[in-house]
Amino acid sequence: MAHPLSEKVVIITGASSGIGEASARALAACGSKLVLSARRRERLEELAAELEVPTLVAPADLSVVSEAKRLIEETLEHFGRIDVLFANAGIYIPGEASEGDPEAWEQLMAVNVNGVLSTARAALPHLIEQGSGDILVTSSISGHVDIPWEPVYSASKHAVQSFVHTLRRQVAPHGVRVGSIAPGMVANELWGFTDRAAIDEKVAAHEAIRSEDVAQLVVVMLSQPPHVTIRNLVVLPQKQDI
Numbered sequence: 001m002a003h004p005l006s007e008k009v010v011i012i013t014g015a016s017s018g019i020g021e022a023s024a025r026a027l028a029a030c031g032s033k034l035v036l037s038a039r040r041r042e043r044l045e046e047l048a049a050e051l052e053v054p055t056l057v058a059p060a061d062l063s064v065v066s067e068a069k070r071l072i073e074e075t076l077e078h079f080g081r082i083d084v085l086f087a088n089a090g091i092y093i094p095g096e097a098s099e100g101d102p103e104a105w106e107q108l109m110a111v112n113v114n115g116v117l118s119t120a121r122a123a124l125p126h127l128i129e130q131g132s133g134d135i136l137v138t139s140s141i142s143g144h145v146d147i148p149w150e151p152v153y154s155a156s157k158h159a160v161q162s163f164v165h166t167l168r169r170q171v172a173p174h175g176v177r178v179g180s181i182a183p184g185m186v187a188n189e190l191w192g193f194t195d196r197a198a199i200d201e202k203v204a205a206h207e208a209i210r211s212e213d214v215a216q217l218v219v220v221m222l223s224q225p226p227h228v229t230i231r232n233l234v235v236l237p238q239k240q241d242i
């Protein structure tokens, strides 16, 4: 039997590394058609070259509102439909608020919050008209718990949580499903992990999960039959004390 995600057109933002890249591989294994988006075109092209499914490389800077609309338009031009928007792009800034850089915070809010809002806004008319589809947003444990060492990031993920669940109820009557996946610590480039051995060490200590662990759960969420919504999925390393 074909996988439920086979032939589905899935847009992945933040596909150039980490959770987005791992999700692209996991969804390609399910036979999905992929739109890979992020700023780093070369990374997206390298990834697309490895995947044996129809793939569109669509670079976009989601801190710029108009880029979201362009991304959705390019997808529709290329594939003629959208089944899933995986709004995953995000950046991380920890630290003391008293020492922070408000311009860097502005960029964080532009990507983590406005990027999600504007891609959803651009995709929604098509999903509503279709009467089906998913918007899955990468939130964080920091969207469920107020984390004092990352107040601005935590605020951005709380905003995303609020948007996801208000939107979820707005569009439920139209057959459109909205959910959030909220990982704890994932050892990847967001934390500066580029070395496989360093990731393996963190994972072996049960202090971090892998991008691939999150990707498998993305597939689980999106593979549910249309009458089932996984509202929030929080996934933590077994020893994360939170």
Ligand SMILES: NC(=O)c1ccc[n+]([C@@H]2O[C@H](COP(=O)([O-])OP(=O)(O)OC[C@H]3O[C@@H](n4cnc5c(N)ncnc54)[C@H](OP(=O)(O)O)[C@@H]3O)[C@@H](O)[C@H]2O)c1
Residues within 6 Å of the ligand: 013, 014, 015, 016, 017, 018, 019, 020, 037, 038, 039, 040, 041, 043, 060, 061, 062, 063, 088, 089, 090, 091, 092, 111, 138, 139, 140, 141, 182, 183, 184, 185, 186, 187, 188, 189, 190, 191, 211
């Ligand atoms: N790693 C963790 O511990 C963790 C935990 C909970 C939640 N999350 C969330 O998971 C999501 C993915 O992050 P990750 O962990 O996979 O880290 P990552 O490897 O750093 O990936 C972040 C992705 O976002 C993209 N991005 C950043 N700024 C962008 C912009 N202005 N426009 C478009 N794309 C942009 C990056 O691509 P370019 O640089 O090429 O644009 C990259 O593909 C984020 O929303 C993050 O907040 C991560």
